[in-house]
Amino acid sequence: MVCFAIVLLVLFIAICVWALQIHISTKYRRKLTDRIPGPFCYPILGCVGEATTLTPKRLISKSFEMYELYGHTIKVWILDKLFILTSNADFMEQILSHPTQTRKIRLYNIIKPWVGEGLLLSGEKKWYTRRKIITPAFHFSILEKFLEVFDRQTSVLMDCLAERADGKTAFDVMPYICSAALDIITETAMGVDVNAQTDKTMPYTMAVREMSGLITWRLVRAYLHDEWLFSILCPLKKLRQTKLITTMHKFTRNVIEKRRRDLEKYIKSDINMENYDPDNIGIRKHKALLDLLLQATIDGNPMSDEDIREEVDTFMSAGHDTTTTALSFTLYLVSRHPEVQQKLLDEIHAIFGEKSVEPFTPAKLSDLKYMECVIKESLRLYPPVPFIGREITEDFRYSHPVLGDGIIPASTQFIVSIFNALRAPSIYDRPSEFIPDRHRESSLNSPFIFVPFSAGPRNCIGQRFAMLEIKVALCKILREYELLPLGDDVEPILGILLRSENGMQLGMRRRSAA
DSSP: OHHHHHHHHHHHHHHHHHHHHHHHHHHHHHHHTTTSOOOOOBTTTBTHHHHTTOOHHHHHHHHHHHHHHHOSEEEEEETTEEEEEEOOHHHHHHHHTOGGGEEEOGGGGGGHHHHTTSTTTOOHHHHHHHHHHHGGGGSHHHHHHHHHHHHHHHHHHHHHHGGGOBSSOOEEOHHHHHHHHHHHHHHHHHSOOOOTTTOTTOHHHHHHHHHHHHHHHHHHOGGGSSHHHHHHHOHHHHHHHHHHHHHHHHHHHHHHHHHHHHHHHHHHTTOOGGGOOGGGGTOOSSOOHHHHHHTOEETTEEOOHHHHHHHHHHHHHHHHHHHHHHHHHHHHHHHTOHHHHHHHHHHHHHHHOSSOOOOOOHHHHHTOHHHHHHHHHHHHHSOSSOEEEEEEOSOEEEEETTTEEEEEOTTOEEEEEHHHHTTOTTTSSSTTSOOGGGGGSGGGGOTTTSOTTOOSTTSOTTHHHHHHHHHHHHHHHHHHEEEEOOSOOOOEEOSSSOEETTOOEEEEEEGGGO
16 A cells, blocks of 8 residues: 555656646747637646547538637647647748748658658758759659650540449549559659559559558547557557558569669660660650659769658659549539539630540640639649648747737747638638639739648649649540539548548549430
């Protein structure tokens, strides 16, 4: 009994010391952020109780409720962690324009075992070097050569969709789009075919799909964001994650090793590199991202295979998931708005002809002005990346249009709510409605008002790639199939990527059968 009392006393003293340490360590930050409104936070604990009850689905309604109560910039404490959430465009611009004083928040570490410290998660110095190397891969002249891949892989998608195009049955279109996007990003990033649309059993593609699902599952459970806790509480899932990552890394490393050997052999063969023909080493006539990385140097030294693996896996992770989400939501919205669908079809016919088999070109795709408005409106309502997180690394001076001038203290977790910003009534008339024509107004295309691809120096490097891919897919799908408003409405849930809890349901029928 005496021992038990001593244990309780020691535990009580430890809790008191811990609470005192939190109080002292947060005093400076509490003083600096007094003027920022927010919900009531209990001493020491903050809003930890309410935070444990939130789900990704409830986060959407809760965020709108909070912004309505407290304004578009809110302060929330959870233990000793200070979170500032904003959907104010001016405030967003100040944070996103200064990457030297910010870094990605720790939530993103959930994908770090897969992608490492590639372009998405790297610190400022490493990011700047890698971005400089990778940017040429997204030059328009390179993207133009990718159009053939978009066209060919989307033709496979047409064949796969045929089995569901009975005009009567609702189905979730997202798995089909996901497989097509995976085929596209694998071929353009690595220069290899994985046949995700036709071969459902390939270990690499199965691992990518399962890993994406596992990440989403962990995001729903905030206590599993920490890798150590995930290992302790879910050892079997941790082992499964490790196996999936091993499978993906092994595939990527094998591709890198083979292409490096082939490229070195080709260079040593004394063939004039000005007449370099990728087909001579088994590479397609378009240059994959991997080829660019293999020939890149940092301070005069070539990138290591592990450096290259990080970047390739980063594009595999981000490149197919974001495009999948964007295109799936766009198809869903178009299926619910027949007048929009008809205008899209009329524009496609006007530019490409009703029976044209001409190849896609950047010039003709850029002429699809109404389609661009439709895509932008879909991205506004359902941005694939619904929020951006930054950790403030040093005290940050700001000027807020409502709160005035102030300082955000170092170590603050700053959340830019893209989902809420793109539905702000102060900027968008009837913000919850699907109105593509609103994007004809140039004022709405400001880089810090319309931010589905983020903004500032660390904006999405692949946004032109994604737009071209989506346009090609829409052209081919809408010419072949009529989209029908069948099935349940979407139920968005927030995470690193936006998802619908019940999928993206719609119906299809061949236009010749309409």
